[in-house]
Amino acid sequence: MKNGLKRELGKWHGYALMIGGMVGSGIFVVTGEAGAQAGPSVPFGYVVLLPVLLCSALAYLIFMSTPLGNSPGGAYVHISRTFNNYFAGFLFMWFQYIALLGVMAIMAISFGDYLSSVIGAGNTAILATVLLLVFYLLNIVGVKWFGVVQLVMSAVLFIAILVLVVPGVFFIETENFSPMLPNGVSGFIAILPSLFFAYFGFEQLAQAGGEMKNPQKAMPRTMLIGSFATVIIYFLISIVAFGVIPYDQLAQSQSAMFDVASVYLPAGGEWIVMVGIIMAFATTLNSLVMVVSRILFAFAEDRVIPVGIAKVNKRFNTPHIAITINTVIVLGLIWTRTLDYLLNVSLQGMFLMYIGHAIAMIALPFVRPALFQSALIKPKLPLIICCGVFSLSVLVFFSYTLIFSVFKLLLIWSAVGVVIFLLGRIQGKNKQFDYHKQLESAWQQESLSQTN
Numbered sequence: 001m002k003n004g005l006k007r008e009l010g011k012w013h014g015y016a017l018m019i020g021g022m023v024g025s026g027i028f029v030v031t032g033e034a035g036a037q038a039g040p041s042v043p044f045g046y047v048v049l050l051p052v053l054l055c056s057a058l059a060y061l062i063f064m065s066t067p068l069g070n071s072p073g074g075a076y077v078h079i080s081r082t083f084n085n086y087f088a089g090f091l092f093m094w095f096q097y098i099a100l101l102g103v104m105a106i107m108a109i110s111f112g113d114y115l116s117s118v119i120g121a122g123n124t125a126i127l128a129t130v131l132l133l134v135f136y137l138l139n140i141v142g143v144k145w146f147g148v149v150q151l152v153m154s155a156v157l158f159i160a161i162l163v164l165v166v167p168g169v170f171f172i173e174t175e176n177f178s179p180m181l182p183n184g185v186s187g188f189i190a191i192l193p194s195l196f197f198a199y200f201g202f203e204q205l206a207q208a209g210g211e212m213k214n215p216q217k218a219m220p221r222t223m224l225i226g227s228f229a230t231v232i233i234y235f236l237i238s239i240v241a242f243g244v245i246p247y248d249q250l251a252q253s254q255s256a257m258f259d260v261a262s263v264y265l266p267a268g269g270e271w272i273v274m275v276g277i278i279m280a281f282a283t284t285l286n287s288l289v290m291v292v293s294r295i296l297f298a299f300a301e302d303r304v305i306p307v308g309i310a311k312v313n314k315r316f317n318t319p320h321i322a323i324t325i326n327t328v329i330v331l332g333l334i335w336t337r338t339l340d341y342l343l344n345v346s347l348q349g350m351f352l353m354y355i356g357h358a359i360a361m362i363a364l365p366f367v368r369p370a371l372f373q374s375a376l377i378k379p380k381l382p383l384i385i386c387c388g389v390f391s392l393s394v395l396v397f398f399s400y401t402l403i404f405s406v407f408k409l410l411l412i413w414s415a416v417g418v419v420i421f422l423l424g425r426i427q428g429k430n431k432q433f434d435y436h437k438q439l440e441s442a443w444q445q446e447s448l449s450q451t452n
Contacts, residue, residue, distance in 0.1 A: 004312030005072070005210040005319075006143065013147035014205060014212060014222040020154035020283030021291070022201035022230050023161075027280070031198075031238050034191040036251035039182040043238040045195045050231050053199050055391035056354050057227055058379065059361035060203055061220040065376035069216045073298030074206035075357045080302070082360040082368050084439055087421065090304050092356030094417040095410070097295050099349030101326065103200060104288045105333035106346065108132050111281035117255050128334045135286045136327045139293065142316045143211045146290055153283045160276020163269065164261055165236045171264040172243030182247070193347060193398040198234060200350050202227055203357075204287055207294040220377055289323065296322035302438055303428030305420050345406045351399040352410075355392060362388035 009017070034042045063069065063078040071077060075096065080089025111131050112124035139146050181188055205223050209215045241250060241260045253259045261273035297319040300310030313320040365372045365381055372378065379387075403410070428435065 004317055006317045007211055007213050008142075008144040009147045009208055009212045011213075011218050011222060013151055014208065014218060015226055016147070016151040016154040016283070017208060017287050017290075018202060018205045018222060018226040019230055019233075020150055020157060021204050021287030022199065022226075023157060023233060023280050023283065027198050027234055027237055031195075031241065032250045032253055032256035034195055035242065035247040037183055038188045038191040039179060039247045040177045040242040041180050041188050042191065042195070042242060042247075043235050045188065045192055046198070046231060046234040046238060049192060049196055049199065052196065052391060052394045053202065053227055053231070055387040056358065056395070057202055057223055058384070058387045059357050059391075060206055060223055061377050062361060062364065062372075062375050062379070062384075064206055064209065064219045064223070065216050066371055066374045067216070068371070069206070069209050069219055071298070072207050072210040072294035073301075074203060074209075074295070075353055075360075076295065076298055078206075079356055079360045081371065081439060082364050084368075086302060086304050086425075086435065086439070088356070090299065090421055091414070091417065092353050093295060093299075094414070095349040096353035097292065097349075098413050099200075099346040099353070100288055100292045100295070101329055101333065102346035102349070104132070104285060104292065104326070104330045107281050107285045107288065108330065108334055111278065111285070114255055114258075114277060114281070125335055129331060131282065131285060132289075132327060132330060132334070135282075135289045136323060138286065139289045139323050140313070140316060140318055140320050142318060143290070146286065150283060150286055153279045153286070157276050157279040157283060160273050160279065161233060161237065163265070164257065164273045164276065165240055167264055168240035168244060168260065169236075172240065174243075176243055176246050190401075193351075193401055196398060197347055197350075199230070200346075201284065201287070202230070204291045207291040207298075210294070216376055289326070292326050293319050293322040296325065299424070303424055303431075303433045303435070305424040306427055307424075307431075345409060348399060348402050348406050348410060351395050351402070355395050355399065358388050358392045358395065362392075 031042055034045070038045060059078070060074075068077050068081060074093070076089045076093035078089070079092055080086050083089070105128075108128035108131055109124060112122070112127035115127055116122040116124050138149055183190075202223060205212075205219050205226075209219065212218055237257070241256060244260050244263050245253075245256075250256050250260075255277075257277055258270055258274050261270035265273070296305065297310050299305040300307050300322070309322050309325065310319060311321050312318065362385055365384065425435075
């Protein structure tokens with residue numbers, strides 16, 4: 001490719017990137033804690049959030065099926081090309097970038113916590129650092145190896161889920177679901193924003209646009225199927241967990257799913273689940289190391305941050321500078337260890353990005369009709385507006401519930417982003433980079449070639 005990236009990921013790699021990247025992002029971190037507020041109604045919270053997930057995903061299905069799907073950048077590219085404005089795309093994606101750095105730290109720390117609590121030894125920060133550095137090296141040596149390892153780990157994770165769920169359904173005690181709402185409806189509603197954390201990652205697939213084969217067709221299909229598959233997985237895991245162990249005990253456990261498996265699996269069987277739990281954290285972290293580097297890569301390609309960050313390793317065809325920068329930042333977050341704070345910042349950053357993306361989807365047919373017409377997936381306008389407004393309304397509500405707790409930090413990060421953006425633009429203008437051409441020409445030329 002002209003940007004130096006290589007298309008070496010097939011559809012199964014795409015499923016491993018999306019599903020493997022999502023499953024560790026919350027089901028083993030948030031589920032038990034949510035039970036303290038919502039009791040055994042947590043599994044149904046995942047189902048209630050399905051319409052929000054699908055309406056948010058619709059924007060990606062549309063944008064990824066346009067020529068924009070052929071490049072990394074995700075929501076940044078979608079928003080900036082829709083509104084013909086670099087800063088709008090950058091600011092919303094900057095929030096996601098912050099969020100994903102936080103999620104990387106959360107996954108690494110949670111891995112260290114989980115492993116050390118089960119084996120009864122080991123320093124959490126050291127274990128988290130080792131895992132992060134392993135995936136740093138893996139992502140440096142090529143996206144092909146990233147895809148192979150992600151696929152293998154996802155297969156192990158799926159086997160472990162089957163081992164946990166299939167026998168577990170026969171040990172569900174119905175009395176564990178009473179009372180269903182120990183803190184009332186308000187307790188159930190209160191946990192929905194944090195449960196949505198488990199769905200973060202469905203949009204990661206868009207960052208693989210520069211390395212997926214036939215991305216305009218493959219990525220939307222993978223995202224849609226992967227979304228439904230993940231909801232089913234979440235529901236089954238959580239229904240077994242709350243059906244086997246009372247919600248108040250589950251909320252206090254530091255290794256909830258391991259404890260659940262210990263109830264009904266034969267001696268030693270729970271360790272299969274333990275391996276799966278480790279794979280859940282590992283697949284998420286591996287995918288994030290890849291995905292977050294492509295965000296910086298897309299920024300740098302557009303010269304909204306210093307262009308040197310987009311440099312691609314000549315031997316491995318990977319953006320090694322972007323990968324290294326992100327790894328150093330996450331190592332700093334790991335060693336400061338502020339998990340609860342990171343979770344709130346990550347939630348807020350993702351909500352803001354999803355809000356911007358929903359606005360772009362609603363606006364697309366009106367402000368960029370030519371780009372909309374180039375999409376292989378073109379829902380009817382009423383469906384776009386209804387899904388966009390519904391998604392926007394729910395996400396604004398979720399954002400409102402958290403924004404005051406992290407408002408100052410978001411302002412600081414926004415200011416940092418603005419400074420970096422201005423430095424990138426100054427550098428680009430000094431080198432006479434054609435910003436207008438970069439915004440328009442790529443998707444227009446590809447759209448034209450599709451119609452000829």
